[in-house]
Amino acid sequence: MAVDKQIFFAAPKQPEEDFEESSTWNVINATTFNNVEEYVETLQSRARQLRLEATNLERALRESQSSQGKVQRSAGQTLHDRIFDQYSVAATPEAISQVLQQERWSVDQATLVLELLYEQRKQYSPNMPQASKPRVFQIGDTSNAAPVFNETQVVMVDQKVQALLAAADLMDNALAMDASATSGSRWSGRGLQTLKSKWSELQRTDEKELKRLTRTSLYRVLSARNESSSLQDYMRATLGLTSKSDNPKSLNMSRVMERVKMIPPWLPSPLLPYIAAANAIVSKEDVKLLKEKVLPGSGFFVTSSDSIPSAALFRGNIRVPMMADPRNFRNVSASVFEAIHLRLEMEEGLADRVQLFLLEDQSPGEKEAKAKPVLLVLSKKVEPDDRLLKQQSPLLRQAAVTLTLVTTFVYSVKCFALNPQFFNAIMQQNDARVLFCCLPTILGVLALQAIGEGVRWLVARRRKMKIGPPMPIPSTQVGTFGCATPLRSFPKNRSTMIEIAMASPITIFLLSSALIVVGTILTVRSSETALASFPFLPVAVLKSSFLVGAILTYLAPKVILMPLAQPIPMHPAFVIGFAGLVASSLNMLPIFRLDGGRACTAALGNRVGAIASVSSLMFLLSVSLSSETGLGMAWCVIIAIFRRNFEVPARDEITRVDDTRLGAWIAGLVGALLVLLPFPGGTSVL
16 A cells, blocks of 8 residues: 655654764655554664663763862861861851951852752751652552651751851841952852742742653553563552562562552541651651550550551550449540540650550441540650641632632622612612621621630630631631631540530620611611611521521511511621521531531531541532522532541540530531521521
């Protein structure tokens, strides 16, 4: 089969010392080939030749860059020794500045020293990108390991970097204040900015190289799997063993797979990000001390143990004292855990290095109907601090506050939009001064949330809990959905968790209910002139909540009998209470990291809490799909983006919540459902 087409392509010009000079453009006439297969093979051969040439050029370029890098590192080491080793002024910026001035240093020389310090810090710290080590991507290589963290060396390097930057700042200031005194200096005058920019550039370069090596390694693994390769060959390629000859007899494949399986099943998944962020270990000496000195005689009988560098686990049983009531296991487990902590504090320094968690065994294959208790040991440095994960930037928090102010203003304007006087002043008279009547509603909605978070802060302080600053969640339907308040320390037990979770929504719910009642009474008793200045709400909004409809049926029964589209004047207190009632009810739903999800997990346990979270979210999503308000769908989107994870466990997950707190949570959940369910004849607020 002949191909009547010409294909033109560019070939790179070969170096004169290796190849004969040839034309840059080659023309291949496809008609000279007898068949398509021969034509394709020729193109593939030419492509392989070009790739080989490109590889040789890349290797030559890499060798040239390597030789230049050695020269620069040698020069940087020499300059480093001048100002740090020879003069011993590593922590004195003034002395370094004097050396720079006397020897007439330039900013380029200081940059060489900064590059050397960056390489030293990268060598001692495993948290910095190791782009220069491509072996890091061969996960099956048993010799592949992150550099050992040397805190002392890292601190020394950081001190040198800060001293160098401070010396550069002194040089810049001296040059700016008296240019004649430094007339013979080679310092440019922008040394500090140049050095900071260079440090940032080095970090960006390593991050880009790290991503490039990741893509290259992934492409190599995927390319190694052709049609003739078996599943075992593909697994070997994934582990970095491209052929059978690459697997020496001394390499135990079972050990390699054990290294790949880094996370044990008994480690709670909500703790994994914080354990990784803390980058802390539990020493074998501390584990041995716990097993031999702390746990014996504490009431926790150890049957087996397991450990990894960052955590340890003791399986066992809680011994019930002979005089105690076995049915009152809640008090027994709390007493045993308290006894363990008392014995922990008796060992010098141990309580400052480790922290303990009394949890249910999450290991697979548990045959017992009731999970046995386990004692989890973590480093004291592990904390549920969202700042370590860098999930919420200050810019996001500022944007949330700004949007909440805007949406609260929008909600207030919407409530007054059906007021004839307000509408005429805005649309016909262009009188913006009428917007000041929205101010009480705006302040009331925000004040409700502030009071709720204040109560939460007081409860957290009383329980010695650390919580982060609340981040408001904007909503165009009710002004704000409330606040997302992160935990920054582990709750002592499930009772503490349920108190922290329900403090804010219960407070807002009760205050909002009172405002609904007071607002309705004030509306009924107001004069016609006063009613003309109130916000106007359609009857459909009043019937969107069963609880609100029930209150109106008792206090203002004629309102409920009106058509759904009829706007009704309501006191601003009613409008404020309605927004707070809906927001608190949404937060009390038992879904993941909402306040209701935290309380549900604390009240019923992790397993039941997980099932309730997924079921509630699916039900809320199904209801929102058939709703016209869009409130439920917006809440589902916010949950999916910001609140989709499970909350961290309490230190004592075995001790159950008492009946009083359990009853308060059930009452709050029932109240939330009464708010979100519609009154007969109306549609749901969702």
